[in-house]
Amino acid sequence: MNTPRSGCPINLTLETLGDRWSLIVIRDLMFGNRRHFRELLTQSEEGIASNILADRLARLEAAGLVSRRDDPSHKQKVIYSLTEASIDLVPLLAQIGGWGLRHTQPSKELSVRAKILEDGGPKLWSAFMVELRHLHLGMPAPQESVFAKLRAAYEAAIADRQD
Amino acid sequence: MNTPRSGCPINLTLETLGDRWSLIVIRDLMFGNRRHFRELLTQSEEGIASNILADRLARLEAAGLVSRRDDPSHKQKVIYSLTEASIDLVPLLAQIGGWGLRHTQPSKELSVRAKILEDGGPKLWSAFMVELRHLHLGMPAPQESVFAKLRAAYEAAIADRQD
Numbered sequence: 541m542n543t544p545r546s547g548c549p550i551n552l553t554l555e556t557l558g559d560r561w562s563l564i565v566i567r568d569l570m571f572g573n574r575r576h577f578r579e580l581l582t583q584s585e586e587g588i589a590s591n592i593l594a595d596r597l598a599r600l601e602a603a604g605l606v607s608r609r610d611d612p613s614h615k616q617k618v619i620y621s622l623t624e625a626s627i628d629l630v631p632l633l634a635q636i637g638g639w640g641l642r643h644t645q646p647s648k649e650l651s652v653r654a655k656i657l658e659d660g661g662p663k664l665w666s667a668f669m670v671e672l673r674h675l676h677l678g679m680p681a682p683q684e685s686v687f688a689k690l691r692a693a694y695e696a697a698i699a700d701r702q703d
Numbered sequence: 704m705n706t707p708r709s710g711c712p713i714n715l716t717l718e719t720l721g722d723r724w725s726l727i728v729i730r731d732l733m734f735g736n737r738r739h740f741r742e743l744l745t746q747s748e749e750g751i752a753s754n755i756l757a758d759r760l761a762r763l764e765a766a767g768l769v770s771r772r773d774d775p776s777h778k779q780k781v782i783y784s785l786t787e788a789s790i791d792l793v794p795l796l797a798q799i800g801g802w803g804l805r806h807t808q809p810s811k812e813l814s815v816r817a818k819i820l821e822d823g824g825p826k827l828w829s830a831f832m833v834e835l836r837h838l839h840l841g842m843p844a845p846q847e848s849v850f851a852k853l854r855a856a857y858e859a860a861i862a863d864r865q866d
Binding site: 651 | 718723750802803808
């Protein structure tokens with residue numbers, strides 16, 4: 541971020557996050573657990589372009605919202621992780637999803653996770669953040685997996701569509 | 704909005720809101736009660752450019768997030784109002800401000816309102832939304848004014864700085 545345009549915390553958050561593609565990348569790291577460049581590129585629902593993805597990952601890394609390291613299980617691959625600052629975006633992304641449920645026309649199968657997050661409220665968001673700290677920062681695993689719950693609901697909605 | 708890139712509610716919200724200037728304009732309508740073009744332009748902490756302001760107001764109106772009508776008290780002026788959909792962004796803006804408080808370096812005087820909103824939580828957000836429906840949509844006035852509380856805290860912080 542260059543010199544910020546004002547010291548307002550809303551403005552500073554918006555300047556730090558950058559444009560909407562940055563939040564889309566964070567969403568895919570967070571809810572899709574897509575940790576490699578190729579997954580983020582080829583599984584993108586919005587068809588993110590390769591150069592935009594590379595640019596946003598670099599910006600997010602510079603802003604301290606994403607970290608990168610060599611993947612121990614794939615010698616030539618880099619694995620991307622969320623940081624404490626981006627894990628703390630869970631409540632914000634839950635509110636963004638909740639607003640979208642109420643004021644836009646989302647597809648059914650892409651709505652089920654947003655609905656669970658909205659209904660679960662701050663208690664579920666905190667549990668999900670504990671799990672993200674496990675997946676991205678190497679902290680201890682929680683007893684119950686919110687991630688598994690979200691994924692199961694999404695996969696059930698996809699299966700339902702294909703019936 | 705053109706054809707959306709996906710039916711994900713997070714993506715649809717981000718596509719509807721557009722870039723950060725749109726949320727800055729909504730913030731100034733919401734927390735500053737700046738309802739005329741000139742106020743939004745000249746009082747902007749971020750120094751928004753006139754052409755960007757005009758463009759974002761038009762986009763927000765097209766997206767149903769801002770309405771415009773002739774101001775009954777100033778014959779040649781247009782007054783801008785929030786809509787039910789943009790008033791429903793209060794929780795999202797509160798989360799954006801809260802994240803900024805924790806992860807950026809906001810100025811003290813521009814932080815006091817974000818702090819009150821964060822501490823107040825969903826109960827205060829609902830009360831503020833009732834008041835915004837009064838100020839922008841002509842609904843009955845609430846008994847207590849959250850807006851006055853936020854403004855008083857901001858003005859006290861400004862006075863404190865000037866001591």
